[in-house]
Structure formats: C-alpha cells, structure tokens
Amino acid sequence: MRSFSIKLRIVAAVVATELVLVVYLLLLTASVMRAHALRSFDTALRGRALAVAALVRYSESRHPDLVFDSTHLPREVSGGTPDMFHIETQDGRVLANSQGSHSDLISTGTDDSWDFLSRGRPYRGMRLRDVPVLDSEEEGPQVPVTLQVVYAASTQGMKSNLDRAFLSILLSSIPLLAISVYASIRAIDKGLYPLSELAGSAGAISSKDWTLQVPDSAAQVKEIAPLASALSEMVERLHIAFQQQRDFTSNAAHELRTPVAILKSTLQSLLQESRSREVYRSGISDALSDLARLEMLLHSMLRLARADQQSNRRTIPESSKVDVVGTCEAAIARLSPFATSRGATISFTAPTEPLHVRAEPEDLEIVWANLIENAIRHGPPDSEIKVIAERQNRFVSISVVDNGNGIPVADIPKMFDRFYRGDQSRSRESGGYGLGLAIAKTFVEGYGGSIKATSLTPRGTRIGVEIPISD
Amino acid sequence: MRVLIVEDERRLAANITRSLRESAGYAVDHAPDGLEGLHMAQSNAYDVVILDLMLPGIDGRNLLRRLRAAGCSFPVLVLTARDDKETLIQVLNDGADDYLCKPFDLGELIARVKAMIRRGKGQTTATLRIGKIEVNTNDRTVRCDGTFISLTGMEYRVIEYLAHRRGAVVTKSELLEHLYDFNWERFSNVIEVYISGLRRKLEGGGSEKLIHTIRGHGYTLKE
Numbered sequence: 001m002r003s004f005s006i007k008l009r010i011v012a013a014v015v016a017t018e019l020v021l022v023v024y025l026l027l028l029t030a031s032v033m034r035a036h037a038l039r040s041f042d043t044a045l046r047g048r049a050l051a052v053a054a055l056v057r058y059s060e061s062r063h064p065d066l067v068f069d070s071t072h073l074p075r076e077v078s079g080g081t082p083d084m085f086h087i088e089t090q091d092g093r094v095l096a097n098s099q100g101s102h103s104d105l106i107s108t109g110t111d112d113s114w115d116f117l118s119r120g121r122p123y124r125g126m127r128l129r130d131v132p133v134l135d136s137e138e139e140g141p142q143v144p145v146t147l148q149v150v151y152a153a154s155t156q157g158m159k160s161n162l163d164r165a166f167l168s169i170l171l172s173s174i175p176l177l178a179i180s181v182y183a184s185i186r187a188i189d190k191g192l193y194p195l196s197e198l199a200g201s202a203g204a205i206s207s208k209d210w211t212l213q214v215p216d217s218a219a220q221v222k223e224i225a226p227l228a229s230a231l232s233e234m235v236e237r238l239h240i241a242f243q244q245q246r247d248f249t250s251n252a253a254h255e256l257r258t259p260v261a262i263l264k265s266t267l268q269s270l271l272q273e274s275r276s277r278e279v280y281r282s283g284i285s286d287a288l289s290d291l292a293r294l295e296m297l298l299h300s301m302l303r304l305a306r307a308d309q310q311s312n313r314r315t316i317p318e319s320s321k322v323d324v325v326g327t328c329e330a331a332i333a334r335l336s337p338f339a340t341s342r343g344a345t346i347s348f349t350a351p352t353e354p355l356h357v358r359a360e361p362e363d364l365e366i367v368w369a370n371l372i373e374n375a376i377r378h379g380p381p382d383s384e385i386k387v388i389a390e391r392q393n394r395f396v397s398i399s400v401v402d403n404g405n406g407i408p409v410a411d412i413p414k415m416f417d418r419f420y421r422g423d424q425s426r427s428r429e430s431g432g433y434g435l436g437l438a439i440a441k442t443f444v445e446g447y448g449g450s451i452k453a454t455s456l457t458p459r460g461t462r463i464g465v466e467i468p469i470s471d
Numbered sequence: 472m473r474v475l476i477v478e479d480e481r482r483l484a485a486n487i488t489r490s491l492r493e494s495a496g497y498a499v500d501h502a503p504d505g506l507e508g509l510h511m512a513q514s515n516a517y518d519v520v521i522l523d524l525m526l527p528g529i530d531g532r533n534l535l536r537r538l539r540a541a542g543c544s545f546p547v548l549v550l551t552a553r554d555d556k557e558t559l560i561q562v563l564n565d566g567a568d569d570y571l572c573k574p575f576d577l578g579e580l581i582a583r584v585k586a587m588i589r590r591g592k593g594q595t596t597a598t599l600r601i602g603k604i605e606v607n608t609n610d611r612t613v614r615c616d617g618t619f620i621s622l623t624g625m626e627y628r629v630i631e632y633l634a635h636r637r638g639a640v641v642t643k644s645e646l647l648e649h650l651y652d653f654n655w656e657r658f659s660n661v662i663e664v665y666i667s668g669l670r671r672k673l674e675g676g677g678s679e680k681l682i683h684t685i686r687g688h689g690y691t692l693k694e
Contacts, residue, residue, distance in 0.1 A: 250553055250555070253554075254525065254552035254553060255552075257552040258480060260573070260574040261480075261552070261573035264574045264575075264576075265483055265487065265575075265577050266482065266486055269487075269489050269493075286482060290482065
C-alpha cells in the first residue's frame, strides 16, 4: 500500500474547497452584478432614447411637419463610441438617424432590447414604441402622431467595469487562500504533535522498561486518547506475555539443569576413587534413574511445545471427529498400573451414545491422562478418582474428581501455570514438574475449549473441561 | 573442617557429601530444606555452608539474609540453576561469598570450598607452613623438614585445622565441633589420642615443640 501524508491530504482538501468556494462566489457575484449593471444601463438607455425623441418637433411652417432638431443632440451621443439611434413615425416615415453605422442597429434589432456587435464593439440596443411627440401644435393632425425610437449605446465601459470588479474579487481571494492553507497546516501540525510524542514514548519501551508514559498532550486530545489507552493496554498485555515467556524459560532452565547437575555429580563422584563393583553398579543405576527423570521432563516439554504449536493456530484445525469416551477409556487404561501402585481406584461414567468433538485423539488422551495422573499424585494413597463424561448443551464436558485435600482457593488461578507446583516445595517426592495441567490447558484451549478447577467441600478437587461438541 | 549442605535434591547432596568427605576429608552435614538449614547453620560451627537457592520451607536467598542478619560469618557458596546476572548479583549482595551454576563440576566445587575455607581463616596459599612443618591441603599430605609424614585421616584433620588457626588457642570442643559431623560419635578424650599421635610423629626425636597444650583451655600450633 502506498503511504500518504495526512497533512498533505487535508491541505489539498482545504485548497480544493476554497477554490470551489471562490469560483462559486465569483459566478454568483458576476451574475448579480451583471444583472444590476444591465438594469441601470437599460434605464440610462431609455432616458437617452427619450431625450433624443424629445428633439422631434413640429416645424414652424404653415403646414407644420415633424422634423428632427439635431443641433440639440446630447454630447455623449457623439462621443468616442457614439450612440446610435433611429426614429420613425408609427407609419414608417423615418425622421432621424444617427451618423455612421445605424444600419447595424436597424438590421439586428427586433426585440425590445438586445445585444449586438458593431464594428467589433459591443452594443446594447433598445426599441421604444408609441413615444408621443412632446412638441404640441394647435393645428396639428387630428390623430396624434407617435414615434418609434430605436436607440443603442456601447456596453464596453460597463463590461470593463464588471471585469475589473471580478478581477479584484479574484485577487483578494488569493491571500485568503494562502492564509487558510497556512492556518490549516498550523492546526494539523499542532493536532498531530501529540501523536509524535506518543510515538516517542512508545519507542522508549523495551524489554527492560515496560511502562508507557502517555504524554499529557496525547491524553488530552479526544481523538488520540483512545489510541493511547489502547497502546497502554497492549503494552501491558505484551509485558505479561513476555514475563510469562521469561519465567517459562528460566523455570525450564532450572528444571533441566537440576537433573543434569545430579547426573553429572553422580558420575563424577563415582570416578573420584576406585570403588567396588557394587558401588559402581548402584552408581550406574542412580545415574539411569536421574536420566529417566531428565527424559520425562524432556518429554513433557516437547509435548508442551506441540500443544503451543497447536493453540497458536488461529483456527481450530480441521481434525476428524473423535469420540471422547474412547480417548477417556484409553487414558484410564494407560494409567491403571500407576493407580494400582498407589492404591487408587478410577471409575468412569459416560453416556451410551458417543460424544464427538473435533480433535486429534492422542492430544485428548494426553489431556485426560495428565488430569488423572495429577489426581493420583496429589491424592491420598487410596484415593477414588471419578471421571465423568457428559453432554452439556453444545459442549462435551469431562470432569476429573478426586477426594484429595483440595487446593487452596488462592492457588486455583495459578495451578495451570507452567512449572507450578501446589506444594511450593518443589520437592520431587510427589513427582511431576508442574507441566501436566499446563499441557492439558494448552491443548484444550487450542481446540476451542476451556478448563477450570473447583475446590469441593468437604474435600476433593474437580477439574472440568468443556470442548465444543461436533454432531 | 565441617561443611553444611542445604539442598533439597537428596542425590545431589549425597554426591557432594561423598566427594567432600573423600577428597577433602571434611565433616559434612546435610539439611534437606530451608528451615532445617537455618536451624543447623545457627546451632553448629561450620567452616563453609553450601546453599541451594530453590528450597522448600525458606528459599535460599531468604535463608542467606537471615543468617547474615543473625551475625553468622562463615563463608557461603551458593548453588543455583539460574545463571542470569541479575540473580547472581543479588545473591552476592545478599551475603554470598561465591556461587556455582548447575550443572557444576565436583572438582571445581571442592576447590572453591577449599579456597573459601582458606580465606575464611586468613590464609592465602594451599600449603601452610609452621616452622619445619608443611601442611599441603591439596593432596592432604604433611611434611616435616621435607620428609613425608604418614598420618591417619583423623590426625590429618586435626593438624589441618590447627594449621589454619595457627597461633590461636583451639579448645577441645572447638576441635570436636569442626571435625565431626552428625554421623560421628563424639568423645572428647579421642582428641587427646590424636594430639599425642601427632606429637609423636611430628616432634618425634626432635627437641622442638610445635603443638603446645594450654592447660584448661586447649591447644595451639606455633613455632
């Protein structure tokens, strides 16, 4: 995707809006001013036409006749761009014509008022009908004579006045445009400044310093505050994840180093002196049992890694349907020798119809086996462990219930943490590395399910797993 | 010399114990958790304490701080499965004298323990000389005027302890405290037996007296 600048976009938008506005104003002003100017031009034109018509009078002869007295022509009429006129009586007798190009006037004009060009100059013409002759004559004709006056004047002056007005409006809008561009750049810079400050404090976050100092400037901006708080929350979540990862690494290192240290010291102390066959033999069997512990840990960690891989997939993998009841039975069968050695009994309750979920059968078997093994390890020597499979709405629910001492309420949230051991002693007497429940949780959540522990009264613990059913 | 190991891994503790007994001739006690470690360290005279950090009961750092706060001055060697600098710095600041990261080498552990004992007693070399006597703590031999003197294990322990505390008056009960761990029956009169054996072997035909008896107090080794 191409990157772009918000500033550039906003300034471009402001300039475009401004330009549209200027053009619109200009057009509006132009049309209003033009209409106004035309109206006054027409009024002036009518006045001049009437003034010219007033020069028509009766002659002083015995038979008075209408004549045009051109000696009293107004001055403008014979100016640089002379006006044109043409006067005739209603019955078509021509009384007067202006000098020059009155032919343009006669040939173009038919309406009451119109625009035309004469010798390349713009003119506006006007036709007045039924203009009475002002001069009165006692012995005039019975029927009063009226005149038709056609008059035209150059509109060049009016046009250039209008053009000047438009130009000055246009020119005055340029500084206005510059001011608004400058103001919008300033406003954007000021508005975006908290973002760069926020970016600065986000950039200061490292694995050593996880505090996001949200600058006041960013917290006070309504548009940026949600971003800042989302960023803080994200940093907090990352911090927790990072911490967990680091704890896991350091716990894993501890758990791996300790058996290696034991194994190494066993072999080294065996080699320190020459010893009897029996001592060597017991030393080697010690070393082998140390090795077995290491192997078990390795196995658990690999399983956890696989579970992580499983749950890191965004979608629940398209596994085939598997019957939960079968995997429970397999897990119970696998653990029954261990249960017998501890004097524990395992009972299993399941409905007759199969309970299908989408999962890998061996993953589910690991989950149930880990839960049952955990119950055996932490229960009393002759504990009774109940495994209950049932359908609950859209879920398959599996519960592993023991009659052990239960877990302190405070420990419940932590018991699915990696390398967590309930007794805190980290003593290996009860075996296990505190990974079994973590592995179970990771697998279950990877298949879209949930796991939770409940302390039962008066004694015992229930670990419940729910996985979405697949019909 | 007497060493306390505070370590919850029994097998590891047993291996260290065997090694210290065999190749250094030290008396060794073992505490499997923090509480017992605290109790034992405060009620017996140890020349070195080897302390694991991750302990049930009281954890190692806490234990260390409490011992130092109670005025225990013995050298402490910390065993840790964490090798991040932060932990190591904290441990040293809490009063540890040295540390070893698991998995460690038993030979190195013994060498470090010996060095800490030397420093704790104000010595600088592994070979201690008092007059014509030379006590080599590395191969646990004693020479007199360059000639090798054959000693029993217990006699060597007595002379090594006295050599480390040269010039000081060492009481019989101090010797008992430092030379025996809980696995041994203690009788104060056996000390006299070892002392007389040492005198016979070291001072033999010579006129020079080395182990002096301070009547009513104890013994001192000086020229």
